[in-house]
Amino acid sequence: xxxxxxxxxxxxxxxxxxxxxxxxxxxxxxxxxxxxxxxxxxxxxxxxxxxxxxxxxxxxxxxxxxxxxxxxxxxxxxxxxxxxxxxxxxxxxxxxxxxxxxxxxxxxxxxxxxxxxxxxxxxxxxxxxxxxxxxxxxxxxxxxxxxxxxxxxxxxxxxxxxxxxxxxxxxxxxxxxxxxxxx
Numbered sequence: 001x002x003x004x005x006x007x008x009x010x011x012x013x014x015x016x017x018x019x020x021x022x023x024x025x026x027x028x029x030x031x032x033x034x035x036x037x038x039x040x041x042x043x044x045x046x047x048x049x050x051x052x053x054x055x056x057x058x059x060x061x062x063x064x065x066x067x068x069x070x071x072x073x074x075x076x077x078x079x080x081x082x083x084x085x086x087x088x089x090x091x092x093x094x095x096x097x098x099x100x101x102x103x104x105x106x107x108x109x110x111x112x113x114x115x116x117x118x119x120x121x122x123x124x125x126x127x128x129x130x131x132x133x134x135x136x137x138x139x140x141x142x143x144x145x146x147x148x149x150x151x152x153x154x155x156x157x158x159x160x161x162x163x164x165x166x167x168x169x170x171x172x173x174x175x176x177x178x179x180x181x182x183x
Contacts, residue, residue: 009092015124019087024099024141027152032085035077045070049154050142056158073157079170082110086124098142098152107135107161113173131169136160 009022019025031048034040040048045067055069056062063072077083090103108121108129121132140156170176 006093010090012089013087015086019090019103022090022092024092024101024152025087025090027141027150028101028139031149031154036083036085041074046153047148050144053154054156056156058159058161058163079112079166079175080109081112082129084108084123084127084129098140098155100138100140102136102138104134104136107133109133109166111170111173111175113175115169115173131165133161133165 009025011018011021013019016025016029020029031040034048045053049066049070051066052064053066053069054062054064055073057072057076063069085105085107087103087105089105090101092099092101106123108123108127108131110130115130119128119130121129123129123132137160138156138158139154141152142155144151144153167176167181171178
């Protein structure tokens, strides 16, 4: 039995160098840098996502509807003083109106309260972080009728990650208390 085949761009990478060879990933690098620097947090949500944007959290909670989903995503990342994403593997498929991709990478974070031990987790540039969490990301990009940000918008983002190590460290640093988790 034959089945339809769709060409895909697949690469193992250490950071953005190999990934950015694909135009969707070159755009994703710019988007990620704007996100990690919090620059995109100061612009209208429509600069980056569609009006019907969907954000799916690691716990499966689904946030829909452009601005509310964008704000939910910002709220999740607001728990971190800093963040930095580095891809390690991506698979991009071209679609009629954009791209879909899934990628693995590391999410580096600093928490808002310093820990008692020295930081030991290093990114590819040698910067030191509180934590480096292996994560997986799935995105759907669509072409938009605008030149703003290259005419691309995110219509769906699903984040796969084990939040246990982050939560454990937040509890150790007394950023979160056990009773906060029961509400």
